[in-house]
Amino acid sequence: MEKFQSHSDKYPYLVLRAMSGVYVIKHPKNPQISKDQMIQWGKGESVEYNRRTCAVFSASEAVFIELDGSVKNSSEPPSGGIILTH
Helix, strand or coil, X not given: CCCCCECCCCCCEEEEEEECCEEEEECCCCCCCCHHHHHHHHHHHHHHHCCCEEEEEECCEEEEECXXXXXXXXXXXXXXXXXXXX
């Protein structure tokens, strides 16, 4: 199986799952944002849009944020699908 390309090579960024296979990519206004601030931003976006989000810090570091606010560290950021830019 072929590996999907990452959504962006400019880190960090936030992935908002619009629907199955469709993602919105958001970059922070301040690229020096801390990991905790990125996760909090992701939680806020998750609540505001009622969608799962993922804070991506590198090609091998991401934090998935569920609708209930729980987080899961991952070494595999989301990839593939249709990308909408914001």
